[in-house]
Amino acid sequence: MPADVETTEISNMYETIRRDWFGNIRGDLIAGIVVALALIPEAIAFSIIAGLDPKVGLYASFAVAVIIAFTGGRPGMISAATAAMAVLMVTLVKEHGLEYLLAATLLTGVIQIVFGFLKLGSLMRFVSRSVMTGFVNALAILIFMAQLPELTNVTWHVYAMTAAGLGIIYLLPMVTKAIPSPLVTIVVLTVIAIVFNIDVRTVGDMGELPDTLPVFLWPDVPLNFETLAIIFPYSLSLAIVGLLESLMTASIIDDLTDSKSDKNRECKGQGIANIGSGLIGGMAGCAMIGQSVINVKSGGRGRLSSFAAGVYLLIMVVFLDTWVAQIPMAALVAVMIMVSIGTFSWNSLLDMKKHPPSTTIVMVMTVIVVVATHNLAFGVLTGVLLASLFFANKVGQYKYVVSKLSEDGTTRSYRVVGQVFFASADKFIEFFDFKEAIDKVVIDLTDAHFWDITAVAALDRVVIKFRREGTEVEIIGLNEASATIVDRFAVHDKPDAVDKLMGH
Amino acid sequence: MTNVIACIDGSTASPAVCDYAAWSSRQMDAPLVLLHVLDKSEFPSGKRNLSGNLTFGNRESLLNELAELDAQRNKIALEQGRLMLEEAYDRVKAAGVAEADRRQRHGDLLETLVKMQEETRLLVLGKEGEHTDSLGEHIGSNVESVVRTVQRPVLVTTTEYTEPRRIMIAFDGSATTRKCVEMVAGSPLFKGLPVHVVMVGDDKPDTRSQLDWASETLAAAGFEAPASIQAGDVETVLCNYRKEHDINLIVMGAYGHSRIRQFLVGSTTANVVRHAHVPVLLLR
Numbered sequence: 001m002p003a004d005v006e007t008t009e010i011s012n013m014y015e016t017i018r019r020d021w022f023g024n025i026r027g028d029l030i031a032g033i034v035v036a037l038a039l040i041p042e043a044i045a046f047s048i049i050a051g052l053d054p055k056v057g058l059y060a061s062f063a064v065a066v067i068i069a070f071t072g073g074r075p076g077m078i079s080a081a082t083a084a085m086a087v088l089m090v091t092l093v094k095e096h097g098l099e100y101l102l103a104a105t106l107l108t109g110v111i112q113i114v115f116g117f118l119k120l121g122s123l124m125r126f127v128s129r130s131v132m133t134g135f136v137n138a139l140a141i142l143i144f145m146a147q148l149p150e151l152t153n154v155t156w157h158v159y160a161m162t163a164a165g166l167g168i169i170y171l172l173p174m175v176t177k178a179i180p181s182p183l184v185t186i187v188v189l190t191v192i193a194i195v196f197n198i199d200v201r202t203v204g205d206m207g208e209l210p211d212t213l214p215v216f217l218w219p220d221v222p223l224n225f226e227t228l229a230i231i232f233p234y235s236l237s238l239a240i241v242g243l244l245e246s247l248m249t250a251s252i253i254d255d256l257t258d259s260k261s262d263k264n265r266e267c268k269g270q271g272i273a274n275i276g277s278g279l280i281g282g283m284a285g286c287a288m289i290g291q292s293v294i295n296v297k298s299g300g301r302g303r304l305s306s307f308a309a310g311v312y313l314l315i316m317v318v319f320l321d322t323w324v325a326q327i328p329m330a331a332l333v334a335v336m337i338m339v340s341i342g343t344f345s346w347n348s349l350l351d352m353k354k355h356p357p358s359t360t361i362v363m364v365m366t367v368i369v370v371v372a373t374h375n376l377a378f379g380v381l382t383g384v385l386l387a388s389l390f391f392a393n394k395v396g397q398y399k400y401v402v403s404k405l406s407e408d409g410t411t412r413s414y415r416v417v418g419q420v421f422f423a424s425a426d427k428f429i430e431f432f433d434f435k436e437a438i439d440k441v442v443i444d445l446t447d448a449h450f451w452d453i454t455a456v457a458a459l460d461r462v463v464i465k466f467r468r469e470g471t472e473v474e475i476i477g478l479n480e481a482s483a484t485i486v487d488r489f490a491v492h493d494k495p496d497a498v499d500k501l502m503g504h
Numbered sequence: 505m506t507n508v509i510a511c512i513d514g515s516t517a518s519p520a521v522c523d524y525a526a527w528s529s530r531q532m533d534a535p536l537v538l539l540h541v542l543d544k545s546e547f548p549s550g551k552r553n554l555s556g557n558l559t560f561g562n563r564e565s566l567l568n569e570l571a572e573l574d575a576q577r578n579k580i581a582l583e584q585g586r587l588m589l590e591e592a593y594d595r596v597k598a599a600g601v602a603e604a605d606r607r608q609r610h611g612d613l614l615e616t617l618v619k620m621q622e623e624t625r626l627l628v629l630g631k632e633g634e635h636t637d638s639l640g641e642h643i644g645s646n647v648e649s650v651v652r653t654v655q656r657p658v659l660v661t662t663t664e665y666t667e668p669r670r671i672m673i674a675f676d677g678s679a680t681t682r683k684c685v686e687m688v689a690g691s692p693l694f695k696g697l698p699v700h701v702v703m704v705g706d707d708k709p710d711t712r713s714q715l716d717w718a719s720e721t722l723a724a725a726g727f728e729a730p731a732s733i734q735a736g737d738v739e740t741v742l743c744n745y746r747k748e749h750d751i752n753l754i755v756m757g758a759y760g761h762s763r764i765r766q767f768l769v770g771s772t773t774a775n776v777v778r779h780a781h782v783p784v785l786l787l788r
Contacts, residue, residue: 015614030554034554035556170557173553173555177554177555178554179555180554180555181557293558293566294557297553297566299553299554339558341558341560342558347561347564
């Protein structure tokens with residue numbers, strides 16, 4: 001009955017929309033304020049990292065937070081301008097300027113939408129836990145390092161204010177949890193700087209703030225191949241890093257709230273949000289781990305929380321621009337140090353003792369590569385490759401060969417058990433004793449798995465080596481052993497196929 | 505397609521749901537399942553933490569905190585649900601049902617019912633859900649979405665139980681309501697009870713012949729089936745007829761139109777369910 005199916009679908013859609021948007025109105029609206037107050041310093045700080053006016057980050061945060069509320073796949077997650085993205089833009093901004101960045105932002109969105117349609121979100125399964133830990137740790141280090149320019153060659157006032165700011169951030173919640181401590185930090189430090197007329201750098205010194213609502217604008221770049229060649233490498237990096245952080249954050253929120261998210265919808269949603277950001281003069285953004293955790297902590301769960309955060313942010317920034325300009329940079333630095341501390345996975349340091357060294361190496365290498373290249377994508381790539389190699393090595397050890405000489409001493413039978421593939425093929429050959437002078441060898445492969453052509457080639461070499469010594473070779477069970485070579489096994493529709501494959 | 509499923513939620517409607525489910529189970533000689541779904545609240549409760557700061561190991565501590573909250577909440581809910589089911593079990597036993605299956609499931613009510621669809625012959629649920637107050641005459645939003653989604657007969661009960669004595673079918677000659685008539689004729693649920701067929705509209709030869717068909721189909725199945733056509737507003741006519749003839753259960757086709765249409769022009773089914781002071785059996 002098609003009419004019923006249609007009714008059901010519409011009905012479910014309606015239910016989902018109602019739950020995602022209006023299931024938690026009070027919680028979402030209140031959490032939205034807390035998030036918006038924390039987004040402002042971050043958006044300003046990340047614009048500065050990228051070498052842009054604060055307004056670029058602020059417009060971006062508004063656009064991304066509001067659009068992703070509609071298009072994202074993970075209700076309750078907060079997306080805006082981020083450090084991970086900002087560090088990728090630095091050279092583009094320096095060499096080609098803002099207009100090229102806006103064009104790159106649009107292209108980033110397009111690439112992300114394509115990734116979403118290609119369902120590349122499912123590739124996240126190859127990103128192991130240690131790589132994820134490395135990613136967040138590297139991110140925390142990047143955020144912290146970005147604060148260093150504000151803390152070098154400055155007067156003691158800046159250090160005092162930063163320390164005071166951190167003090168407020170961490171001590172105030174012990175007294176009250178009803179007001180956001182980062183906000184108190186900013187207000188108190190701003191008031192102190194104005195009242196005592198302390199000469200420290202302020203947000204206003206860093207560039208232009210938004211004084212109007214955002215307007216639609218098309219990037220002023222020539223539409224030709226040359227432009228594409230300039231922006232494409234940046235856009236690709238931005239798209240990949242944005243999706244990595246977004247999907248990683250989504251699974252963190254999934255765990256925290258014990259609910260599911262739609263990863264491919266999130267990819268497309270991020271793309272649409274970035275196109276929206278680029279069209280109103282904002283930089284590319286993605287999901288933010290720290291902000292999303294703050295949102296959940298403050299009681300935000302629905303799409304409304306992200307939407308509200310974006311709208312509050314814009315209202316506050318546009319109408320309070322003269323006040324925002326007077327915020328001392330030291331206050332922002334204090335907030336960003338907090339974000340960095342909160343993003344870092346401190347448990348991972350303790351886990352180093354417990355976990356196997358390979359895990360730690362993957363994590364640490366991910367961090368090192370990111371810090372060296374300032375590109376989280378390279379770090380993740382390194383981590384994934386290393387983790388795969390470690391895995392291949394581990395699985396390669398999962399094999400043994402037993403041999404038995406026949407009673408008359410003329411025939412030796414080898415029984416191979418376990419996994420044979422590129423990483424374990426050489427070891428496989430070493431098991432055989434080619435120098436033994438016998439008439440015949442029997443190689444029983446019934447319990448072995450040949451995963452690739454390298455394994456088959458290794459077997460060929462074994463056979464030839466024996467033949468050269470004048471030994472006759474008989475192979476048993478090759479069909480079973482090589483069943484794993486084909487790329488696609490239809491195991492999903494035959495439950496016993498896996499057992500058969502694994503030799504049980 | 506064998507069981508009568510009764511949705512128990514601990515609201516004021518639950519005792520009546522038990523009674524109607526017990527009655528249906530006895531009438532159809534079908535096994536009875538008492539179901540309590542632990543709807544997981546995805547939304548936070550308790551004290552807010554608006555400090556907005558991120559401390560050392562915040563993700564881990566927050567995860568533990570939230571998991572702990574859920575655990576506490578769910579343990580209580582589980583225990584409460586078990587008590588509700590015990591109570592319901594005693595009640596249906598007293599109402600003469602030999603054996604009833606008690607089931608508790610985690611998850612969304614709708615998803616659970618859809619999963620159980622295969623074994624469902626009749627679904628019984630109360631007009632007032634656990635969370636709806638008794639102030640307005642609205643169906644709990646759960647009931648509405650269940651009726652829309654579940655492809656099985658649904659009996660929406662009132663909060664008071666009266667043993668069904670006279671049944672009324674709201675008939676309009678459409679395929680859905682013709683199927684209603686056939687289902688009622690073929691089911692043991694109303695065996696031995698008079699089934700009134702009521703049509704709203706002008707008494708014209710073609711409507712009259714449709715009505716006659718309905719009446720004859722029921723009569724052939726051994727029902728006493730008085731038929732009537734009355735002009736006027738659908739809801740008013742049905743409501744008045746019910747009062748006049750002391751009907752205690754109405755049979756209707758489940759929502760015939762798409763949600764969008766209903767949103768724009770309103771649905772008769774929803775209105776009758778909302779205003780009826782007797783249980784409504786919705787068939788599709």
